[in-house]
Amino acid sequence: MASTSSAVGNGSPAVKWLLRVVVIGYLFLLVAWPTAYVVRHTFDDGLTGLRTALSDPDVVHALVLTVQVSVAAVVINTLFGVGMSLLLVRHRFVGRRALSALIDLPLSVSPVVVGLALVLVYNGRFGWFGPWLEAHGLQIVFARPGMILATCFVILPLVVREVVPVLEELGDDQEQAARSLGANAWQTFWRITLPGVRWAVVYGVVLSLARALGEFGAIKVVAGNVGGETQVATVLVQQKYQNFEQQTAYSMAFLLVFAAVLCLVVVALLRPKEGHR
Amino acid sequence: MSATSAPAALRGRVTRRRRPAAAGTLGTGSALGLGIAMTWFSLLVLIPLSAVVVKATGGGLSTFVDVLDNPQTRNALQLTVLSSLAITALNVVMGTVIAWVLVRDRFWGKAVLDLVIDIPFALPTIVAGLVLLALYGPSSPLGIHVNNTRWAVLLAMAFVTLPFIVRTVQPVLEELDTDVEDAAASLGAGRATTFRRVVLPALVPAICAGAALSFARGISEYGALVLISGNLANRTEVVSVRLFSFLEGGNTQSAAAVATIMLLVALVAIVVLDVVQRRVSHRG
Numbered sequence: 001m002a003s004t005s006s007a008v009g010n011g012s013p014a015v016k017w018l019l020r021v022v023v024i025g026y027l028f029l030l031v032a033w034p035t036a037y038v039v040r041h042t043f044d045d046g047l048t049g050l051r052t053a054l055s056d057p058d059v060v061h062a063l064v065l066t067v068q069v070s071v072a073a074v075v076i077n078t079l080f081g082v083g084m085s086l087l088l089v090r091h092r093f094v095g096r097r098a099l100s101a102l103i104d105l106p107l108s109v110s111p112v113v114v115g116l117a118l119v120l121v122y123n124g125r126f127g128w129f130g131p132w133l134e135a136h137g138l139q140i141v142f143a144r145p146g147m148i149l150a151t152c153f154v155i156l157p158l159v160v161r162e163v164v165p166v167l168e169e170l171g172d173d174q175e176q177a178a179r180s181l182g183a184n185a186w187q188t189f190w191r192i193t194l195p196g197v198r199w200a201v202v203y204g205v206v207l208s209l210a211r212a213l214g215e216f217g218a219i220k221v222v223a224g225n226v227g228g229e230t231q232v233a234t235v236l237v238q239q240k241y242q243n244f245e246q247q248t249a250y251s252m253a254f255l256l257v258f259a260a261v262l263c264l265v266v267v268a269l270l271r272p273k274e275g276h277r
Numbered sequence: 278m279s280a281t282s283a284p285a286a287l288r289g290r291v292t293r294r295r296r297p298a299a300a301g302t303l304g305t306g307s308a309l310g311l312g313i314a315m316t317w318f319s320l321l322v323l324i325p326l327s328a329v330v331v332k333a334t335g336g337g338l339s340t341f342v343d344v345l346d347n348p349q350t351r352n353a354l355q356l357t358v359l360s361s362l363a364i365t366a367l368n369v370v371m372g373t374v375i376a377w378v379l380v381r382d383r384f385w386g387k388a389v390l391d392l393v394i395d396i397p398f399a400l401p402t403i404v405a406g407l408v409l410l411a412l413y414g415p416s417s418p419l420g421i422h423v424n425n426t427r428w429a430v431l432l433a434m435a436f437v438t439l440p441f442i443v444r445t446v447q448p449v450l451e452e453l454d455t456d457v458e459d460a461a462a463s464l465g466a467g468r469a470t471t472f473r474r475v476v477l478p479a480l481v482p483a484i485c486a487g488a489a490l491s492f493a494r495g496i497s498e499y500g501a502l503v504l505i506s507g508n509l510a511n512r513t514e515v516v517s518v519r520l521f522s523f524l525e526g527g528n529t530q531s532a533a534a535v536a537t538i539m540l541l542v543a544l545v546a547i548v549v550l551d552v553v554q555r556r557v558s559h560r561g
Contacts, residue, residue, distance in 0.1 A: 027375070034413070080317055108494075114325075116529070117325030237401075257404060260404075
């Protein structure tokens with residue numbers, strides 16, 4: 001927080017200014033300017049572009065589908081994430097360390113590989129489990145369950161990695177006290193553990209929501225080319241751009257940028273609270 | 278806490294402090310919970326990834342030989358790995374410099390800069406591609422047209438991997454005690470020497486962790502590249518695009534082989550950087 005004076009930090013003003021200019025220039029050219037440019041481009045003709053885009057039923061359908069799939073995946077992943085964090089931190093079992101390392105695996109897997117992996121297992125024709133599941137009336141690939149699975153895969157580590165450090169920091173003194181006073185496991189969890197990690201859970205949820213809304217590669221593979229039925233917002237952005245409907249593509253991109261930046265701002269606003277608590 | 282909006286996935290690796298919690302053995306409820314969690318994890322991640330490897334190795338080594346024998350696939354692999362290496366090298370330098378400025382310098386608007394770093398994380402990859410295309414594409418207001426060239430691949434990779442090293446180095450730099458630097462300086466070490474001998478060794482583990490993530494992300498990127506690179510065979514086609522076209526053509530065997538190679542390359546990078554990281558921290 002308090003950036004202290006140091007031998008290097010207080011170095012010659014020339015070096016300091018050089019570093020400052022290099023950093024600001026790099027970030028401006030690589031991130032800030034392009035992002036701002038798209039936002040401005042969207043409003044070239046005022047709100048017309050956005051209004052035209054939103055009157056396109058395909059666009060509305062894609063946006064609604066994106067939200068539905070993302071919310072479903074985030075809910076599932078939050079339940080999994082909180083439970084998994086509790087198990088990893090509060091319990092000792094064989095393979096705990098290996099499991100902890102494996103949870104990070106999805107961060108290093110290409111979205112297209114994620115899609116391929118799910119198709120190989122859940123495809124209705126040649127997948128490992130797909131034919132059996134389809135015989136029992138559950139189609140996964142080329143349908144919503146597959147899209148939710150793909151999203152869950154890519155956001156898997158986000159909640160766990162937020163909650164685990166906080167749980168470790170917290171220790172289990174209070175939980176033991178609660179238990180020794182006669183609270184059962186549920187009461188301990190609801191009254192003691194969950195309030196302690198609630199901000200970590202909120203960050204995890206916001207970060208995974210941002211990631212889920214923007215997932216592209218994995219969903220594109222799993223959703224296939226079933227017309228507009230399984231087309232999410234990001235896939236439609238690509239299609240609109242390639243069909244030379246650039247204004248619509250930019251308008252949708254703006255909506256997605258807006259959602260992403262909103263998530264970031266929420267996280268940035270929430271974070272300091274925990275520091276002061 | 279100026280800079281903590283990076284996912285803990287990144288921070289946790291380097292700064293995690295383990296407090297030995299009283300070890301609870303598994304009760305009935307927890308064992309059930311573990312069972313459910315493991316089933317979900319297996320169905321979602323472990324079994325599908327194994328399916329990729331099984332599919333690829335099912336045809337023996339010849340599948341891999343066939344895939345690598347195809348010059349288009351080989352070029353795609355080469356372009357992806359080399360570009361990702363170059364961008365990781367760039368990130369090692371720029372990421373450390375950015376983290377340094379964010380922690381040690383103070384100026385108006387620094388908080389905005391901090392937020393800008395996270396944009397590539399939060400932005401959908403396809404939108405990232407579109408955003409870069411708007412400024413550096415065919416209708417660039419700057420007159421810089423990188424679309425359909427290899428520069429586009431580098432630009433898109435630099436965009437999506439920007440936060441990794443910044444966000445791993447930043448917390449370490451914040452924790453770093455400046456007394457040691459002052460001591461080194463008072464003993465006559467120049468600024469460059471102090472940085473090289475005192476600050477840098479403390480940062481190397483964090484830089485390595487960030488570099489591993491950055492490289493893995495670079496070779497696996499798809500969405501940000503698909504619009505801006507033009508996907509020209511043998512020139513700007515990256516391996517994930519190649520993988521996608523195998524999939525569209527229904528050639529799952531080759532797709533699985535390429536996917537396995539990608540997983541292996543990422544694994545090797547992570548292991549190598551982990552070894553480097555351990556070496557350095559043992560010596561230091």
